[in-house]
Amino acid sequence: MSGGVSKEEVMTTDIETQRATPHTGPAWLVLALACACQFMVILDSSIVNVALPSVREDLGFTPTGLAWVVNGYLLTFAGLMLLGGRAADLYGPRRMLVAGISLFSVASLAGGLATAPEVLVAARLAQGIGAAMMAPATLAVINTSFTEPGARARAFGAWSAAGGVGGLVGAIAGGAITTGLSWRWVFLINVPIGVVLIVAAMMSLAGTRIGRRESLDLTGAVTGTAGLAALIYGVMQSADHGWSSGLVVGPVVAGLLLLVVFTVVEARFATLPMVPLRLFKIRGVAVGNGMLLLFGGIAIAMWYFTSLFLQNVLGFSALQAGLGQTPAAVMFMVIARWAAALLPRTGVRPLVLAGSACFLAGFGWLSLAHADSGYVTSVLGPTLLIAVGIGLTFPTLMAAATADGPEGDAGIIGGLAQTASQVGGSVGLAVLATAASARAASEAGGSSSPAALAVGYDLVFLMAAGLGLAIAVVSLLLPRHRRG
Numbered sequence: 001m002s003g004g005v006s007k008e009e010v011m012t013t014d015i016e017t018q019r020a021t022p023h024t025g026p027a028w029l030v031l032a033l034a035c036a037c038q039f040m041v042i043l044d045s046s047i048v049n050v051a052l053p054s055v056r057e058d059l060g061f062t063p064t065g066l067a068w069v070v071n072g073y074l075l076t077f078a079g080l081m082l083l084g085g086r087a088a089d090l091y092g093p094r095r096m097l098v099a100g101i102s103l104f105s106v107a108s109l110a111g112g113l114a115t116a117p118e119v120l121v122a123a124r125l126a127q128g129i130g131a132a133m134m135a136p137a138t139l140a141v142i143n144t145s146f147t148e149p150g151a152r153a154r155a156f157g158a159w160s161a162a163g164g165v166g167g168l169v170g171a172i173a174g175g176a177i178t179t180g181l182s183w184r185w186v187f188l189i190n191v192p193i194g195v196v197l198i199v200a201a202m203m204s205l206a207g208t209r210i211g212r213r214e215s216l217d218l219t220g221a222v223t224g225t226a227g228l229a230a231l232i233y234g235v236m237q238s239a240d241h242g243w244s245s246g247l248v249v250g251p252v253v254a255g256l257l258l259l260v261v262f263t264v265v266e267a268r269f270a271t272l273p274m275v276p277l278r279l280f281k282i283r284g285v286a287v288g289n290g291m292l293l294l295f296g297g298i299a300i301a302m303w304y305f306t307s308l309f310l311q312n313v314l315g316f317s318a319l320q321a322g323l324g325q326t327p328a329a330v331m332f333m334v335i336a337r338w339a340a341a342l343l344p345r346t347g348v349r350p351l352v353l354a355g356s357a358c359f360l361a362g363f364g365w366l367s368l369a370h371a372d373s374g375y376v377t378s379v380l381g382p383t384l385l386i387a388v389g390i391g392l393t394f395p396t397l398m399a400a401a402t403a404d405g406p407e408g409d410a411g412i413i414g415g416l417a418q419t420a421s422q423v424g425g426s427v428g429l430a431v432l433a434t435a436a437s438a439r440a441a442s443e444a445g446g447s448s449s450p451a452a453l454a455v456g457y458d459l460v461f462l463m464a465a466g467l468g469l470a471i472a473v474v475s476l477l478l479p480r481h482r483r484g
Contacts, residue, residue, distance in 0.1 A: 029204040030145050031155050034138040035162035036197055037097065040104070040190065041131045042163040045073065046170030051183040058183065061117045068121045071236050076128030077135075078422035079229035083221050085136035085415020086274045093137040093144070093411065094205035098198055100133030105194030112188035123187070139414025141205065143402055150344045153399055157340020160395035161333040167303065168329035172322045220274035223262035231255030232423065238430045275412060284348075285413060287477045288401025289420040291352070294471050295397060296424020298359060301432060301464035302328075302386050306366070309457045310379065313371055313450045327380060328387035335391025348400045351392045352475040358389030359468025367461040371450040389468065400478065428467075432460045 048055075048069060056066050088096040104127055111123035142159060146152040177185050234251030241247045266273040280286045303325065310321040339351055362385035369378040401417040402410070440448070440456030 026204070027145065027151075029200065030141060031158055033097075033197065033200045033204055034141050034155070035158050036193075036200070037101070037134050037138045038159055039162040039166040039169075040193060040197070041077075041135050042166030043170045043173075044104075044108075044127060044131070044190065045077070046167050047173055047177075047186050048073075049170075051177070051186045054183040055120070059114065059117050059120060065117050065121070067240075069124055072121050072124040073128040073131070074422075074426065075229060075232055075236070076125050077131045078232050078419060078426060079225055080129055080132035081136055081415045081419045081422065082228070082275060082412065083225050083415075084132040084134075085140070085412040085418075086217070086221075087133070088137040088140045088411030088414075089409060093140045094201055096133050096137040096411070097141070097201045097205070100130045100137065101194050101197050101201065102130075103127075104130030104134065105191050105198075108187045108190035108194070112184040112186075112191075135418050136411050136415035139398070139402055139417065140410035143410040143414070150341075152403070153340045153343040153395075154337075155340075156343075156395045156399045157337045160336045160340075160391075160398065164329055164333045164336065168322075168326060172319065172326070176319075217266075217270045217272055217274040219265050220262060220270050223258050223265060224274060227255045227258030227262055228419070228423070229255070230258060232426050235426050235430045238434060243434065275416065276409065279409060279413060279416070282404050283478065284400045284404045285402075285416070287474060288348075288397055289416055291393075291397050291471050291474050292401055292417055292420040293424040294467050294474065295393060296421045296426070297428025297432065297467045298464050298471075299390065299394075299421075300425050300428045301363070301460055301467075302383070302390065304429065305432065305436070305457055305460050306379065306383055309369065309454070310375075313369075313454045313457065314373070314375060314379070315450075324375060324379065325383065328383040331384050331387040332391045332394075335388050336395050339392045340395050343396055343399060348396055349475050349478050351396045352478075353472055355389040355392035355396070356468045356472035356475070358385050358392065359471070360465050362386035362389060363461045363465035363468065367458045367465070369458065369461075370454045393471070432463060435463060436460045 052066060052069060055061065055069060061069070084096065084100070107123045107126035107130060111120050111127065114120040114123060138159065142152065142155045146155040177183075177189070230251045232255075234248050234253075234255060237245070237247045237251070243249075262275075263277070266275055267277050307321045307325060310316040310324050316324060343351060362382045365385065366379070366382035369382075373379070398417055401420070402413050436453075436456035436459060438456075439459045440452045443452045443455040
């Protein structure tokens with residue numbers, strides 16, 4: 001390139017010009033589409049859990065194989081989001097959304113019709129790939145369609161609430177669908193929804209015409225994707241094999257080495273890197289992703305471990321546990337919308353500090369629960385407080401991590417934010433589950449009594465309070481008047 005302008009800068013400028021009119025439909029339809037896609041992605045990560053016993057009985061899964069009905073989806077979803085984000089930048093959010101929804105829907109059909117364990121696991125892997133194409137594209141749509149700070153903040157609040165609704169509906173609807181119809185409808189229900197979303201995407205989003213199509217950074221795509229996938233796979237194995245097992249250490253070390261290679265490739269060799277490292281010079285991107293990494297562990301502690309506490313300690317059924325978490329889910333959705341309205345006026349830091357205070361108080365209160373505790377005073381009260389903290393922080397962190405990047409990098413910035421949250425959740429689950437198991441075992445000599453389990457879960461809640469404090473400390477790196 002002449003005149004001191006790099007090829008990457010020209011490409012970014014070209015894409016920004018192409019996205020001058022990112023949507024053709026009304027703003028409400030664009031936002032509804034982004035929220036519906038987020039709802040669908042989160043729903044599918046939770047709705048399958050309740051159906052697993054029926055799936056195992058019908059298809060003859062082994063216990064180890066059954067875990068891959070969940071893990072297969074999470075592995076490809078988290079591992080491929082960076083690639084999906086950069087592809088959204090190169091080929092346009094509409095293309096990626098339509099392609100992702102189509103793959104997700106076809107994979108759902110295959111899963112619903114599966115007659116063998118291998119077919120269902122393959123379908124779940126394909127669903128995860130489709131979700132990895134959809135998720136960063138939804139954030140790119142929001143960032144390019146809602147440029148006014150107040151409108152963007154409200155859009156992020158609605159998008160975050162849609163994810164909360166997806167998790168809530170998944171926890172309850174999975175049991176209802178499996179009991180009333182069949183586990184197959186847990187997957188088949190995605191097909192008509194997918195058709196509607198494809199039509200909405202074609203109607204509401206503008207196509208991206210690329211006169212000179214640039215190729216993906218293949219070396220970066222391979223090393224980055226393989227590194228994330230290996231790291232997440234190794235972490236997933238820790239629950240069954242322990243952290244010192246070769247089945248854990250091998251993939252984790254390989255994943256970390258591949259990520260080091262990926263960083264070197266992006267910094268020194270890639271002409272058009274999949275993840276431009278210049279993005280981390282933007283303070284909101286760097287600090288926001290760091291906080292999202294920590295937040296992933298808090299979300300796991302809240303939704304996963306409180307569900308286990310309700311079932312394994314207080315004796316709730318899976319459906320009762322889902323209903324027991326419903327008030328907190330509703331609180332999160334209400335607060336997320338309210339926080340979105342406040343964000344343009346307060347900036348990021350005050351909302352994050354307020355949310356962190358809620359985490360400290362809520363998880364500290366929850367850590368006092370034991371086998372003889374009552375639901376209202378020992379679980380409902382603290383989880384409502386924690387839900388306030390999640391509602392204040394999650395949309396705020398997403399806005400902080402994606403707000404200031406160039407428009408031509410909106411997809412990869414969204415992919416980074418969602419990857420940080422997913423990786424934080426995966427690592428958080430493994431670390432917290434190990435800590436809970438070890439603490440419960442030491443308490444009762446290997447017994448799995450409710451009292452011993454409660455002690456393990458209480459340690460998890462204290463660790464989550466520590467993560468809340470860490471988020472507060474990291475948030476101090478943001479400018480004082482940070483705007484969402």
